[in-house]
Amino acid sequence: MRLTSSNEIILKVQDIQSYIGHYHILENVSFEVPKGSIVALLGRNGAGKTTTLKSIMNLVDVREGQIIFEDQPIQGLSPFEVAQRDIGYVPEHRAIFRDLSVEENLRIAERKKGDFDTKREMIFELFPDLEMFINLRGTALSGGQQQMLAIARALVPQNRLLLIDEPSEGLAPVIIEQLIEVIAKLAKQSTVILVDQNFLVTSKLADYYVIIEEGKSVDHGVMAELINDHAKIHRYLGVA
């Protein structure tokens, strides 16, 4: 399943089958991610988008198939080893650490000493709010700020691939606009795989899409083409 033939491929997911406990969640998911692009995983609730991201991080049990990042297989590695290959993960519901200050929430993501200090300016330029609240506890922030913090945390190390899960969930429309800008900016430095229920977000940001339905990847292509294909959108995503 090639999305494009020209670009260099940074991540290749081949026929993976994943389980959570006894539940067979992903039955056959395959796709490729061209370097420097934003790829959106689309599909209805419970289709397996989040599980696909978790499979890449090996946070769920991937029993079959291959995941190849920069020509190296990474399935079977521990999640921390996957992350150490420079893959950043921004989970659903943000997962901000409540007992840590905003600064500590960022510093904990350092992979080598001084990561945060070198990125400090870039991060606070993207997220000026975070600098203001640097000494507050992570959970004292608003939902939007927490989401920004979760994304900022993934920017602390020099990640080459970012997995962003449902960033717009529960956010006000104005904040979502800001979020779209931020993701567009950071996509200039890193490849992004984006999962979001809000088609407005994915359609504005993504270069390519992959549709996942009942644990299988069923369609893929260029986002610009999907936007005009109302029949397909309605069929797979239930929005029109």
Next chain:
Amino acid sequence: MKKKINITGILLIAAFIVFLVLAGRGMEPRDLLITTLRGFSVGSVTFLVAAGFSLIFGLLDVLNLAQGTLYMIGAYIGWTVFVRPDTFIDITPLILFLMAGFALGFLWDYLADKIKLDAKKKKILGWAFVLLSVVLAVLILPRYPIAMWELDNYSQSPISFSYMADQGIRIPVSPAETKGIPAMVALYGSLLLSAVLAFGLALIRYKENRQHSLHWKKWRVFGILIILGTLIMAFNTPLTDWLMNMNTNWLFIIAAVIAVLSGIGLGALMETTMIQPLYSRPVYQLMLTLGLGTIGMQLVKAIWGMPEFVIPKPEMFRGSGAGCPATTIKDVFTNHCSTILILGGRVRVYDEIVLPIVGVVILVLVWLLLKKTRIGMIIRAGVQDSNMVEALGINVRRVFTLVFALGAGLAALGGVLSAPSYGLSVSMGEKFLLNALIALAIGGLTSYPGAALGSLMVGLIQQFMIKYGQIGIPIPFTDIVFKPTPAIIPASTMLLMVIVLLILPNGLLGRQD
């Protein structure tokens, strides 16, 4: 809502203090002081067990019921170093060499990767190596020379050694005899044994796609262990003489350090080999730690025997001659008095002053570790969501091991430090495990300051109840003086726990979840 809870907590603590004071109306100031200090002392030791327990439970969700046994083992190992340094020197090279095989873990992983077999066959081969290591253990370990005490020969029993050491006399001991094979052969045989075992385990645990390297830096730990072990064996006699004739203050410090290191080592071993495979099965873990605690107790019984004895107090705290009891702090340092006069009462320096101070120092040190270091930051984050911490690229499993080892080390420290005042017995662990559990229930199970507060309250109420047993509690508006019997002392802490939990189900400082 949260503020209201805090006020309830403060009121509860105030009521607790008022009760202690009112009930002790007839108590003289010096009795009040000494009872309070004793409460601090018991609280301090309880805290060392409880702090480890709370850290481990907070991060790993493991209720480590073996914590009491680790406390006890710390005391017995400390005793061995202090009273029988020769045994300690005999056994150290063996322990170091057994560790050395596992220090080569990276090499075994590398070799496991190079062997061209499918995963299932690797596993079978792994078990074959484990079996081989058992055979080697049976062949080698009994032939390793160690000079030890004898349980069934009174003059050579731990009690005799303890008693004589307390008098400042060392019973002469004969050096360990070789048993069939030269000591060095037995020593390097033990390296072979641990290497075979570690390689077997590496094969069993083999996972694909890992990057392996044999960088020279990875060999350092192995090198240090081997050199240290060989040197200690080669210089066994001078080292033993040196320790035997050492000032007992320094020897006690060495004993404490070794006890803590042993606790840390045992904790790390427990976590990596037994707790780790059971992370998804909490009930099994509970049974496992309970079982390990019981096995540990039986081992202690088998090695050191049933009768109780003490670690003699170091010179610094045992003076009783001219100028004692001390009247000023300076006297304590110049005359090394065992007691000091405060408000006309004799306060025991080690038991009632040093132990509480150590408790406070450890409280502050661990707090600093949690708040000011990167590892502390990872622990605090991991308490909430260890998966997310791992997804950030941090080897959380290693931090789990570290915290488990640290918790075990704190318990061992509690054991060795309490041994000169509370003595060593096979049941010492159970008593303080119960104390610690009650303290944690009172303070809040995962709250570190809660562990300290709960331990202090448990220590105080126990000691006050003992005192009330002597002087009685005058019941208001009547002529009745109620004297608690010894049976009420453990019950009193339980009662305190019940009262606190009825009012604050999460304990005084516990988080509402």
